[in-house]
Amino acid sequence: MDFELSEEQRLFRDTLREFVDKDVRPVAREWEAADRYPTEIIDKMKDMGLFGLTVPEEYGGLGADMVSFALVFEEISKGWMGVAGTIGSHSLACWLIARYGTAEQRARFLPDLATGARRSGIGLTEPGAGSDLQGITTTARRDGDSYVINGAKTWITNARHADPLPVLVKTAQTTPAHRGMSVILVERETPGFTVLRDLPKLGYKGTESCEVLLEDVRVPAENLLGGVEGQGMKQVLSGLETGRLNVAARALGVAQAAYDEALHYAGQRRAFGQAIQDFQAVQLKLAELAIKVQSARLLVYWAASRADAGERVDLESGMAKVFASEAAQECALIAMQIHGGYGYSKEFVVERLYRDAPLMMIGEGTNDILRMVIAKSLISGKGRVG
DSSP states (O other), X not given: OOSSOOHHHHHHHXXXXXXXXXXXXXXXXXXXXXXXXXXXXXXXXXXXXXXXXXXXXXXXXXXXOHHHHHHHHHHHHHHHHHHHHHHHHHHXXXXXXXXXXXXXXXXXXXXXXXXXXXXXXXXXXXXXXXXXXXXOOOEEEEETTEEEEEEEEEEEETTTTBSSEEEEXXXXXXXXXXXXXXXXXXXXXXXXXXXXEEOOOSSOOSSOEEEEEEEEEEEEGGGBGGGOTTOHHHHHHHHHHHHXXXXXHHHHHHHHHHHHHHHHHHHHOEETTEEGGGSHXXXXXXXXXXXXXXXXXXXXXXXXXXXXXXXXXXXXXXXXXXXXXXXXXXXXXXXXXXHGGGGGSTTSHHHHHHHHTTHHHHTTSOHHHHHHHHHHHHHHTSSOOO
């Protein structure tokens, strides 16, 4: 069921579905198993303009509304969630530059980011600081007309391709810590910027997730996002509202794929002389899948529509991300149970869905942290249900 999609949004969704059916699904199983980087798919996404989702039209981007933004991640994730990751962090970085960048930064970076000639990611997480971003230890010291950055980042999507990579740093030691945090745009060929390795992962394969070392990385002061120190935490937290919509929509795509696979298999698989969909136990599972998928969809597109209305959506995007990510994990498991032994086989899609789903409960803020964010919003009166 659509969430009151406009005609333009429905046509956009249909285009995405055609792309996924033609260019993603036929290779997903083989390439995911080989952990192969999906270069050809990325080239197609460039041609479609998907790297410009959050880039304003004046810089050559799509300037997409948030419902269309969510449609992209849902539809691609139905085919292969890992592919969606390549434009997820990129879109967040573009949003940050478009929203907070100086006029010079926007003009310099956004046109190439919109076409995919440049790509980006986001350098937040560190080996000792994930959900607690105020605990980062990466520093940037002002030295004349440059900043000298030292530190390390981990779980960085697009690390090898990011140019620039927005990196969260401490430009001053303050109390509270967030007042001394800034975002600096680090360009790929800057000496001292090193991608150490790809992290081995349970799922989310194909897309790189890397450890990055920054050793005396000298960056022009003009690459300070927005040109003012101390705004980094505010910028990042604002951007993560968009990031959580991306993750929630990806989770929705995984949940929908699990439902689709389970429903199809239940109609094809026979046991005791009949299709297993005729057994009440299987019917109860199919109903549970449908309830979770549709509930997740309504939350995701409700949050996206609120963002399109100009609302602050930390509460809404948090709720959508928590529910959709847990629905994805539960749906993947139920689909595996309906498949029986075949659900544990790499020859069937549900095995991959089961491995991909947990990431969404961790990325862009763990669900426990987001539950705290939601509760504080409700208690403060800034957020409201009903």
